[in-house]
Amino acid sequence: MVKAVVLGAAGGIGQPLALLLKANPLVTELGLFDIVNTPGVAADLSHISTPAKVEGYLPPDDGLKKALKGADIVVIPAGVPRKPGMTRDDLFKINAGIVKDLATGIATTAPKAFILVISNPVNSTVPIVAEVFKKHGVFDPKRLFGVTTLDVVRASTFVAEIIGDLSLSKDVVVPVVGGHSGVTIVPLLSQSSHPLPSSLSQESHAALVNRIQFGGDEVVKAKNGAGSATLSMAYAGAEFAAKVLRALNGEKGIVAPSYVSVAADASGSAALTKELGQELAFFSSNVELGTEGVAKIIPLGKITEGEQTLIKAALPELAKNIETGVNFVSEAYKTEEPRL
Numbered sequence: 112m113v114k115a116v117v118l119g120a121a122g123g124i125g126q127p128l129a130l131l132l133k134a135n136p137l138v139t140e141l142g143l144f145d146i147v148n149t150p151g152v153a154a155d156l157s158h159i160s161t162p163a164k165v166e167g168y169l170p171p172d173d174g175l176k177k178a179l180k181g182a183d184i185v186v187i188p189a190g191v192p193r194k195p196g197m198t199r200d201d202l203f204k205i206n207a208g209i210v211k212d213l214a215t216g217i218a219t220t221a222p223k224a225f226i227l228v229i230s231n232p233v234n235s236t237v238p239i240v241a242e243v244f245k246k247h248g249v250f251d252p253k254r255l256f257g258v259t260t261l262d263v264v265r266a267s268t269f270v271a272e273i274i275g276d277l278s279l280s281k282d283v284v285v286p287v288v289g290g291h292s293g294v295t296i297v298p299l300l301s302q303s304s305h306p307l308p309s310s311l312s313q314e315s316h317a318a319l320v321n322r323i324q325f326g327g328d329e330v331v332k333a334k335n336g337a338g339s340a341t342l343s344m345a346y347a348g349a350e351f352a353a354k355v356l357r358a359l360n361g362e363k364g365i366v367a368p369s370y371v372s373v374a375a376d377a378s379g380s381a382a383l384t385k386e387l388g389q390e391l392a393f394f395s396s397n398v399e400l401g402t403e404g405v406a407k408i409i410p411l412g413k414i415t416e417g418e419q420t421l422i423k424a425a426l427p428e429l430a431k432n433i434e435t436g437v438n439f440v441s442e443a444y445k446t447e448e449p450r451l
């Protein structure tokens with residue numbers, strides 16, 4: 112029996128993500144929470160002939176707690192998306208508070224659940240969840256994940272496009288490390304399961320890296336004020352959630368990149384720190400998943416000089432983003448006691 116919960120379930124990502132989770136046979140219960148429209152979304156999904164029992168909740172009458180009760184996995188796509196001209200960091204002002212409140216609900220109601228954070232800026236919202244959990248004395252770094260899968264999905268698609276065979280895109284695996292915004296997104300193209308054509312010029316290689324780093328902007332621009340990636344994000348979020356669910360179900364050797372606390376695996380983090388030349392509290396790297404969450408943080412492995420340069424550019428930005436998240440929670444708790 113597995114209960115999955117989506118917080119922000121009526122949104123552009125939340126609805127298709129809830130649909131894909133409803134279609135996942137490993138999910139037996141699906142809790143949907145949002146500040147609007149969840150009863151309708153839940154009624155609609157509940158007619159689909161798959162095992163999950165679906166319930167929708169709104170804030171009145173402890174809706175958040177009811178949605179979270181008994182949760183094994185909680186996915187968070189709640190919050191505002193970008194409009195053209197905005198960076199992901201511009202979302203912090205609104206989304207930090209939303210994520211903090213939802214994290215408080217999880218810490219008090221389902222502290223053992225795996226938490227998958229989609230809300231931007233991921234580089235900062237994941238540290239926010241960690242800090243809230245620490246304040247409540249329930250933080251387990253193995254169970255907290257920033258969802259960076261869309262960067263991986265984009266890298267697979269764009270590499271397959273360059274190879275000239277989109278049918279390969281499902282099989283192309285490119286580790287994407289660092290974080291989830293602009294220069295912090297570092298694709299390790301040299302480790303692609305399908306090598307790039309040797310005829311690819313340096314300019315085209317650089318353009319590919321840039322497209323993976325700024326793929327989100329492409330969608331924001333095309334949507335022209337109507338938001339950011341929702342459908343590809345729902346696909347990516349469901350892919351990552353499916354891997355977490357398979358690992359929870361006992362399947363071994365499942366690996367996926369994710370933005371995690373380095374405290375999740377001491378030896379993996381020591382290796383990472385050595386590779387990066389700097390200690391960071393959170394970093395996205397390939398992670399092996401197990402029944403308890405992060406089983407192992409896998410070191411970066413052999414990378415090129417160009418990739419080293421990209422990582423160097425990512426580190427200061429990441430460090431700043433992490434600090435912003437941590438500071439937000441400590442400031443908030445100066446004026447409020449954790450609700451235990």
Ligand SMILES: NC(=O)C1=CN([C@@H]2O[C@H](COP(=O)(O)OP(=O)(O)OC[C@H]3O[C@@H](n4cnc5c(N)ncnc54)[C@H](O)[C@@H]3O)[C@@H](O)[C@H]2O)C=CC1
Nearest residue numbers: 119121122123124145146189190191192229230231261344
């Ligand atoms: N990690 C990633 O790769 C990606 C992250 N995102 C981020 O995901 C977030 C959501 O994006 P969209 O679904 O497009 O936005 P949206 O505006 O369509 O949906 C957000 C939903 O969150 C709900 N919400 C707001 N406050 C809430 C609260 N306190 N509790 C529960 N629900 C609440 C809203 O009512 C709305 O239904 C944004 O922050 C966006 O930047 C988007 C794409 C990719």
Ligand SMILES: O=C([O-])CC(=O)C(=O)O
Nearest residue numbers: 193231261327328339340
């Ligand atoms: O670009 C955005 O704001 C949404 C996002 O994170 C992405 O599409 O990667």
